[in-house]
Amino acid sequence: MTGPDDVLRPHAEQRFAGELAALAAADDRPRPPGWRLSPWAVSRYLLGCTLGDGTAVTPKYIGARRIVEVAVATLATDRALLLLGVPGTAKTWLSEHLAAAVSGDSTLLVQGTAGTTEEAVRYGWNYARLLADGPSREALVPSPIMTAMAEGRPARVEELTRLPPEVQDGLITVLSEKTMPVPELGVEVQARPGFTVIATANDRDRGVNEPSSALRRRFNTVVLPLPATAEEEVDIVTRRVADMGHSLRLPEVPAGLEEIRRVVTVFRELRQGATEDGRAAVASPSGTLSTAEAVSVLTHGLAMAAHFGDGVLRPSDVAAGVHGAVVQDPAADGVVWREYLETVARNRPGWRDFYAACREAAG
Structure with missing residues (x-):
């Protein structure tokens, strides 16, 4: 059975x-x-x-x-x-x-x-x-x-x-x-x-x-509304990624909690057209950048970390997935994504590796 x-x-x-x-x-x-x-x-x-x-x-x-x-x-x-x-x-x-x-x-x-x-x-x-x-x-x-x-x-x-x-x-x-x-x-x-x-x-x-x-x-x-706060969305994504990772025999989620928070932050800011602190407006891409898409990107990242890395989720493991989720229209969305990287990600403390990995993934 x-x-x-x-x-x-x-x-x-x-x-x-x-x-x-x-x-x-x-x-x-x-x-x-x-x-x-x-x-x-x-x-x-x-x-x-x-x-x-x-x-x-x-x-x-x-x-x-x-x-x-x-x-x-x-x-x-x-x-x-x-x-x-x-x-x-x-x-x-x-x-x-x-x-x-x-x-x-x-x-x-x-x-x-x-x-x-x-x-x-x-x-x-x-x-x-x-x-x-x-x-x-x-x-x-x-x-x-x-x-x-x-x-x-x-x-x-x-x-x-x-x-x-x-x-x-x-x-x-x-x-x-x-x-x-x-x-x-x-x-x-x-x-x-x-x-x-x-x-x-x-x-x-x-x-x-x-x-x-x-x-x-x-x-x-x-x-059913989108998650009201970043912490609520991080909690949802963490649970879903852990559940999918268990089925796929991937590393435990705590090894990648920092990247989960980062991907959720990127998706939320692009989705709502402003940074989380409300200090800067950003352009929104054509896609939905939903919680489900964040789960997909991070599960793919865990697979990269497990099979081609050291088992710890890092910016290089999620960069290609984030780029693919954001840039649905190569022309219009590509401009939006490059602008976000240069005006938000590049200057954010602790995001240097993420910025570099995303720039490399963007080609």
């Missing part, structure tokens, strides 16, 4: 099975129908706590407690949940952990793309059986949402606004009537207690396939 250490990225319910079990054992609060944990315990799983028996529950979301409580409370009602935010605000991460804590299964997932068809939301057919025997239950291939309805679990929809409009419309009956007709068989699947939909959307994609007002009414929207 495959364990969490045998795969590159275990599902949340696999990776944190011990924490979920400990919370379930200590949870004496009312649980909504179909839930494995109470809303109180789900919020503790997401925000982190220490249980009475000494079990440490690690925080999965670093941010305002109220955001988590509103999201969890939404799932306890008959409304679906839409997590909205710019790239890198942990929308997917939060949706996965919400599903894992509520039902123990985060795998009922529909990935929204321009090519996603109605079958991904409704159902499809095993065409070999369909041709041989005609429409039957054996020939029916349920979608993740149909399975979630039948089993009373949350279904996840990633990138809702990237679904074509006709596919989005297929969710309206599901969310309002809590039923999915199968006219070919003359039957319907009715949702069992515990069913809901957790969707995510990138608010920079507005206008791609904007959901109709009818669909939006079926969701309670929770906006």
Whole structure:
């Protein structure tokens, strides 16, 4: 049997099975129908706590407690949940952990793309059986949402606004009537207690396939903000890099904490168009420079340090990754990045090696 250490990225319910079990054992609060944990315990799983028996529950979301409580409370009602935010605000991460804590299964997932068809939301057919025997239950291939309805679990929809409009419309009956007709068989699947939909959307994609007002009414929207402070973002990035590094057998994060702080600072300053102390304005590049991109750059840097260095994360290990993340448009972004290096990084105390490495990476 495959364990969490045998795969590159275990599902949340696999990776944190011990924490979920400990919370379930200590949870004496009312649980909504179909839930494995109470809303109180789900919020503790997401925000982190220490249980009475000494079990440490690690925080999965670093941010305002109220955001988590509103999201969890939404799932306890008959409304679906839409997590909205710019790239890198942990929308997917939060949706996965919400599903894992509520039902123990985060795998009922529909990935929204321009090519996603109605079958991904409704159902499809095993065409070999369909041709041989005609429409039957054996020939029916349920979608993740149909399975979630039948089993009373949350279904996840990633990138809702990237679904074509006709596919989005297929969710309206599901969310309002809590039923999915199968006219070919003359039957319907009715949702069992515990069913809901957790969707995510990138608010920079507005206008791609904007959901109709009818669909939006079926969701309670929770906006996930970017980290409010540099320390909060450093904490998030450090935890995520450590988690990914563990899966990839890379060096421990403390060996690179200084570079993590530096990369986070660079991304925040370029993103907000000003230095952290507010003394100087800087131009912003065309990319988002999200927290998720910082995690990617630093994980790549750890790999460089582990395989081509001494295991300690240094400026030379992250410079190429930072350059690639910032300079999406070689012409316009290249000017922005060179200006930042010369006016900010070059004169900042303790940044000489970083400045030199980035200048070399820029060519």
